[in-house]
Amino acid sequence: MIRSSFATTVGLFHTHTHGGAQARPLKANTREVTHCPEAWLVKILSTLFVYRVPDSDLCFCYLSKNINPFIAFEVVKKLDNPHIGFRFWEFSRFKLNIRHSFGTYNLLTRSLCKAGLHDLAGKVFECMKSDGVSPNSRLLGFLVSSFAEKGNLRFATALLLQSYEVQGVSTVVNSLLHTLVRLGRVEDAINLFEKHLKFQSCNDTWTFNILIRGLCCVGKAEKALELFAEMSSFACSPDIVTYNTLIKGFCKSNELGKAYDMFSEVKSRVGCSxxxxxxxxxxxxxxxxxxxxxxxxxxxxxxxxxxxxxxxxxxxxxxxxxxxxxxxxxxxxxxxxxxxxxxxxxxxxxxxxxxxxxxxxxxxxxxxxxxxxxxxxFPNAFTYSILINALCKENRLLRARDLLRQLACEGVVSKPFLYNPVIDGFCKAGKVNEANVIVAEMEKTKCKPDKITFTILIIGHCMKGRMGEAVSIFHKMVAIGCSPDKITVSSLLSCLLKAGMAKEAYQLNQIAVKCQSNDVAPQETKAVNVTVAAC
The missing domain is CATH 1.25.40.10 (Tetratricopeptide repeat domain)
Structure with a gap:
């Protein structure tokens, strides 16, 4: 039915336009206006490709004579759907032998990447090159960043290595380095620079600023200073951004002497204020x-x-x-x-x-x-946290509880560090039931208990002699993938043994050992002063 309607539609369109819009090549750098016949064809194609790819000989014959690169671009643009756009591109390129314009390739690869369809975007890009359509630095910069963000650094690097002859290649280089640093992959950024970029002429001051910022962010200000010293050998001069980044990096690592040296150097440097x-x-x-x-x-x-x-x-x-x-x-x-x-x-x-x-x-x-x-x-989570902690230290638990209810009403994103001091306060006061209610309210806001929450609850129940509930909480902790630490395990085992529950203590110890072998070395619980000795 759709096939026959498509044939009928193009036949009517052909009659309406007195012979149809003849295929014609695009002039370079010419922005054309869609004429009435072309606009109708774009509309028809955009509508019909939503349902299926035409496959009749009549359609092939008609479309091969009437679609040009400009109309193809307008169809992809009007479809505004990466899946269908790809389907149309594939059909028009391989079935109709349309040589697509840069505009089509640019639009389609970007939309595919934004939709997470990087495999298809890579296929389109390869066809773009084989068609002799050259990408510009802006498209390449977008692609290397997108593929790196997706986790495909190999393809992003391959694109970068193909970009050295492109005008504005430094934009591509800096886009990739910036993405890696933003993702916390500073070591990958440095390795890329050392292996592929160090001996190229595409590096500029911004390249070094990105790398220096990355190193400072991960606490490697000394390494950043070494890179700073190399800038002159690349004919690059540090600017105020370079100095500000280093000053901030040294301050972050508590090296105020070196930060002040940089500060003084800026004062005496000509052309840098x-x-x-x-x-x-x-x-x-x-x-x-x-x-x-x-x-x-x-x-x-x-x-x-x-x-x-x-x-x-x-x-x-x-x-x-x-x-x-x-x-x-x-x-x-x-x-x-x-x-x-x-x-x-x-x-x-x-x-x-x-x-x-x-x-x-x-x-x-x-x-x-x-x-x-x-x-x-509107107070933020940290404002609430400060007051809640202060109230709990003064044992004003009911007022702290009111603040928890208030933050839930005001739409502040709930975090365990907001609830843990209140839960700990009620457990220390022996009001374990109230602590359990707060945990239930916490979970209702889609805030999951963390390791500290579970440790507080387990020790609180042990202090009240409610060993069965403490064991249940331990099992719940393990079930949701929260690995118990040394404080949690040792506290619970000690209380179980004192309660004469040696069998349960042995079983829980086996579970704890298994959890710790599947996890990183157990971390000590911090930030909450839980009373272990009371067990």
Whole structure:
């Protein structure tokens, strides 16, 4: 039925257009307007290819005479579906011998990759090359990034090696390196550079900036400095991004001396000026080391130079003073913000709340909480976590419980670290039933208990002598693929043995040994002070 209707449709179309649109080659760099007959043909083809590929001789004969590369591009564009677009491309290329344009190949390969159909995209790209259609650097950059992100680094590298003669090849190189660094595959990025790129002329300053950033992110600032020293041999000069990345990297690894050396080098370098990122990075390093006064002096220095601080700069200082307990200074910095056109945000308030909670002024922290809510600012998970932890330390468990309910209502994504302190508090208070209810509420929000949650529950039930339930929780922990650690196992075994349940202790120990042999070496449970000795 569809075959006959297709033949009838093209026959009517042929009559309507007085002989049909004649196939004609496209002029290079010419953007054509779809004329009425061509527009109808595009519409008909787009509709019919949704249902099936035409296979009658009449259709072949008619389409081979009336489809040109321009119409083929418009069909793929109108279909807006990578599967059907591929089907049409395959039919028109292999059945009708259409030599597709760069526009069609560009559109189709991109849409296939975005749909995760990289095998088909690779097939289309190979045909593109065999048709003599040259890809540009933008398409190649997209493809190498997409294939690398998909996990096919071999194909991405092969594409890169074919790109050296393409104008703008540095774009392709940097796209691939940036993707690898973004995915945390810094070692692969460095190996690619050492093996294939080091002796090519396609490297630029941005190439080095990407690699230096990757190395700094994984704590290898020294290796990044070696790469920095090599830049001149590639006729590349470091820019402010290079220096800022290194300063941030050394601050992250607590090497403030080397960070300051870079900072001083920028000051003396011609054609490279300090900016707000440079100062903020250096201030962050000082604050992290507890030297907030030095960071404050840098704030004054940057203002004197006409470099205006931004919200991030002020938040770094507020957080620095809050962490050392100098809340009056933190409030002074908050007061300065408005004079520079900056306003306290969620990060500012979270740092202040954390500071007040650290010095035991939890009620002051709640005052700031109410202030930020009154201003229409929505607390994030870390804001909730700070207050929940502070309340649990003061044994104000019911208030902490209220905050858990509130975050669920306000749409904050639930995480175990928000629930664990409250569960631990109720277990230590002997209110295990209440702890179980909180866990049920936690799971209702699609937040799965983690290793710490299970450890708290197991020890809590053991402390109450509810050994059967503790064993059940252990089995549930293992069933969902959460491998117990040493604290969990030793605590439970100790309590079972004291309760005269040696057989159960032996069985659970066998399960624990099996879990640990299938997992990485067991990690110690952190962040929650569970009472083990009470067993």
């Amino acid at each position: 300090l900016d707000v990122v440079t100062y903020t990075s250096m201030m962050s390093g000082y604050c992290k080391a507890g030297n907030v006064k030095e960071a404050s002096l840098l704030l004054d220095e940057m203002v004197d130079l006409g470099i205006y601080p931004n919200n991030i700069t002020f938040n770094v200082l507020v957080d620095g003073y809050a962490k050392v307990g100098e809340m009056s200074c933190a409030e002074v910095i908050r007061g300065k913000m408005e004079s520079f056109g900056c306003f306290a945000d969620v990060v500012t308030y979270t740092s202040l709340i954390h500071g007040y909670c650290r010095v035991g002024q939890v009620n002051k922290g709640f005052s700031l909480w109410e202030e930020m809510n009154a201003k229409g600012m």
